[in-house]
Amino acid sequence: MKLLLIDRDSTDLSGIRWFLHTYFPGDVTIEISTTINEALQSIQQFEPEVILLNIDLFSNNRLTALYRVLQKHSGTILAMTTEPLFKNAIKAIDLQVAHLFVKPIDLEILKQKLTAISLRTPKAEAAYQEATDESFYYQLFLDNKTCNLETNSHFTMIEPEHSEMFNKLYNWLQQTPIYSSMRIYPLSERIVCLFQTNDLEKDVRTLMKEWRLTNNSSLNIGIYDGEPTTMKNMYTLTKRALHQSFYEGFGHIFYASKQLETQTFDPLLTPEEQQLLISSLEDGNIEAVKAFLYRLSNEGIYYKQDDLRIHLTSVLAQIRRFMLKYKLHEKAAIEQNYRQLFHLIIEHPIFYTILNGIISFTQRLIELAHEARMEKRADYVELAIEIIDQQFQDSRLSLPYVAHKLGISPNYLSTIFSKKQGLPFKRYLQQVRIQNATKMLVETDFAISEIADLNGFEDSNYFIKIFKQHIGITPHRYRKT
Numbered sequence: 001m002k003l004l005l006i007d008r009d010s011t012d013l014s015g016i017r018w019f020l021h022t023y024f025p026g027d028v029t030i031e032i033s034t035t036i037n038e039a040l041q042s043i044q045q046f047e048p049e050v051i052l053l054n055i056d057l058f059s060n061n062r063l064t065a066l067y068r069v070l071q072k073h074s075g076t077i078l079a080m081t082t083e084p085l086f087k088n089a090i091k092a093i094d095l096q097v098a099h100l101f102v103k104p105i106d107l108e109i110l111k112q113k114l115t116a117i118s119l120r121t122p123k124a125e126a127a128y129q130e131a132t133d134e135s136f137y138y139q140l141f142l143d144n145k146t147c148n149l150e151t152n153s154h155f156t157m158i159e160p161e162h163s164e165m166f167n168k169l170y171n172w173l174q175q176t177p178i179y180s181s182m183r184i185y186p187l188s189e190r191i192v193c194l195f196q197t198n199d200l201e202k203d204v205r206t207l208m209k210e211w212r213l214t215n216n217s218s219l220n221i222g223i224y225d226g227e228p229t230t231m232k233n234m235y236t237l238t239k240r241a242l243h244q245s246f247y248e249g250f251g252h253i254f255y256a257s258k259q260l261e262t263q264t265f266d267p268l269l270t271p272e273e274q275q276l277l278i279s280s281l282e283d284g285n286i287e288a289v290k291a292f293l294y295r296l297s298n299e300g301i302y303y304k305q306d307d308l309r310i311h312l313t314s315v316l317a318q319i320r321r322f323m324l325k326y327k328l329h330e331k332a333a334i335e336q337n338y339r340q341l342f343h344l345i346i347e348h349p350i351f352y353t354i355l356n357g358i359i360s361f362t363q364r365l366i367e368l369a370h371e372a373r374m375e376k377r378a379d380y381v382e383l384a385i386e387i388i389d390q391q392f393q394d395s396r397l398s399l400p401y402v403a404h405k406l407g408i409s410p411n412y413l414s415t416i417f418s419k420k421q422g423l424p425f426k427r428y429l430q431q432v433r434i435q436n437a438t439k440m441l442v443e444t445d446f447a448i449s450e451i452a453d454l455n456g457f458e459d460s461n462y463f464i465k466i467f468k469q470h471i472g473i474t475p476h477r478y479r480k481t
Contacts, residue, residue, distance in 0.1 A: 001114070003030045004046060006039045006053035007080070012103075016052070019107050020114070028114070036066050043069055050117060052110075055079040055091050055100070070095055076117050080105055084342040089313040092346050093306050100346060102339055116164050136185055139231035140192070154195040155224040155234040156204065159242060161217045161250040163189065168215070176210065178203055190242070192235070204253060218250035225255045246351050247302050262302045267310035269318070275390065277318045282383075282405075284366045286359070293355050305351075312345045312354060319362060325383060326372045328365060337361055373407045380406050380413060381420045385428075392432045395456045399425045433457065434470045441479045448475050 003020070005013045013032045020028055031046050033039040036057070042048070051073065058067055070077060071094070080101040081088045092100045099113050138144075149155060160169045170191060173184050181203070185192040197203050204221045211219050222238040237256040244260050245252065269277070273292075280288035293315070296308060316338075323329045323338065344357045384402050391397050402425075403410040417425045433455040440451045452463035467475050 001028045001050060001117070002046060002048045003028055003114070004033065004039070004042050004048035004051045004053075005030060006033045006051065006057070008034055008054070008057070010034050016105065016107070016110070020111070036064065039066055040069060043073070049075045050078065050114065051075065052078040052080065055081050055088055055095075055097075058091055067095075078110075078113060084339055086313050086317050089342065089346050090310055093309050098347070100343060102342075116166075136231075140185075140235050141232060143232060144230045149194070149228070149231065149234070152196050152198075154197065154200045155231070155238060156193045156195055156200075157190045157222040157235075157238045157242060158193055158207075159190040159220050159222075159245075161219065165215065165217060166191075169211070169219075172211070172215070176207065178207060190239070201253070208251065208253075212251075220245045220250050220252055220254065222254045223256065225257050243305075246305055246349060247297075249350050249352060260302045262304045264304055265307055265311075267307040267314065269311070269314045274318055277315065278322065278386075279390075281319070281322045281362070281366065281369075284370060286363050286366060289362050290359055293358060297351065297355065308351060309346055312358065313342070315358065316342060316345060319358075319365065322365060322369070325379060325386075326365075326369045327379070328368050328372070331368070334364070334368065337364075380408060381417050384413060384417060384425070385421075388429055388432055392429065392436065393454060393456050395453075395458045397429065397456060429456075430466055431470065434467055437463070437467065437475070438471065438478065441475055448479075451475070 005016060007013050010032065013034070017030045017032065020030060031042050031048070033042050039053070043051070051070070053070070058064065077095055077097045078099050078101070079092050079095065079097040080103055082103050084100075084102050088100070098117070099109075101110065158169070158173075160166055166189070170184070170186050173179060173182075173191065173193070181196050183194045185194075195203060200223065204223070208219050208221065211217070220242055222242040224234040224238045226234075226237065234256070237259075240259060241254040241256045244254050247260065248254075276292065277289070280286075280292070296303060296311070320329075320338070323334070328334050329338070338361070341357055341361050344354055348354050348357075383406055387402050387405060388397070399414060400410045403413040406413065414425055417428070421428055423431075437451050437455045440446060440454065441448075444451075446454070448464070449460040452458075452460040455463070457463035457466070464474055467478075471478060473481070
């Protein structure tokens with residue numbers, strides 16, 4: 001295997017190279033690049049099968065020469081970053097990286113990933129020796145005007161539920177009784193099977209059942225069931241059909257003639273959606289979180305994979321805010337789970353598994369936040385300020401109301417709020433309301449009584465009084481000046 005390491009930190013790269021040379025099973029040739037120009041030259045001359053790069057090298061402007069080359073790279077790309085940020089997740093998705101590491105890299109996991117890649121990638125010579133027709137791979141990937149598939153043969157593709165079982169699946173297929181009626185050709189992640197049978201569906205269902213019984217895992221099988229065409233077209237359409245496993249899971253037969261129609265949507269959360277998520281988390285309303293996430297998997301509606309993954313990293317950003325407020329990131333196990341969830345979102349092949357992972361993690365955070373409130377470990381002042389910012393227009397908002405929402409006594413909240421902010425809760429609330437009122441006086445033609453009501457003052461005379469105390473003049477004069 002030829003591996004290219006790209007990062008500005010040559011010390012880190014040297015350590016990774018030493019580890020892989022020492023412990024990686026099998027032969028591996030490693031090159032190091034510490035600049036963009038070196039990386040471009042190495043990709044062209046070294047022709048690496050696997051690239052491990054620091055994704056932080058790319059600024060917001062992705063239209064660099066290296067970025068464009070990586071997007072066209074036919075091998076596997078692994079990436080690393082100093083922090084699992086939303087913007088880095090988008091870069092990883094754009095480059096279709098197989099795994100995104102967070103520095104410092106867990107070298108054992110790196111070794112596992114490279115081992116899996118090595119097992120999945122067939123050696124060209126071995127593939128030709130095992131194939132009964134050496135021209136098969138040319139027909140599969142190169143345009144050919146004629147169909148070279150025998151009349152009684154059926155083009156299918158098989159993929160295992162777990163990528164680490166790919167090698168086992170290939171060997172198992174060669175030992176099954178059905179092997180005598182098919183020819184198999186391994187690819188990087190799937191196996192092409194050319195069945196010679198009069199009852200294809202019965203044979204593939206038998207295959208799936210036997211694999212499940214002997215290996216306790218599932219297969220997906222794609223079947224080309226269209227008009228005769230080139231091997232390349234059959235491969236392309238069948239592979240596209242197998243992509244439906246993202247929505248349907250494993251243990252299915254997918255037909256090339258039955259393609260899902262995917263829809264695009266704006267993957268970034270709107271301010272209203274952000275507010276809904278934060279409110280649901282603060283209220284401990286896991287059902288609201290579930291409803292928000294499950295709307296993405298409504299029956300009969302399929303959104304594009306990349307849009308869904310970006311959307312869910314945006315959801316994760318709001319969950320991160322919630323963690324920081326209650327200092328949950330300081331718990332090593334929770335922080336590790338958060339990072340694992342980040343990888344799950346951008347890498348896992350099954351959408352439903354990703355959703356359940358987010359819900360399970362969120363449920364745990366809600367429980368821990370409740371415990372933090374009970375133990376008074378949360379930053380109640382910051383939480384109180386957030387409630388004020390969100391609800392200052394409500395005339396019912398008060399110190400007792402906020403204290404009750406936070407699960408602490410009004411006296412305790414009053415004491416810590418004044419100590420941290422340097423002014424009483426009531427005075428701070430008035431400031432927020434008056435500040436917003438001044439904007440409305442300038443930017444709108446609303447009546448003063450209406451502005452008072454929209455900013456939490458039920459009595460317009462009281463509003464005028466408080467306004468004059470804070471600003472020095474009446475609202476009417478403020479608007480005129």
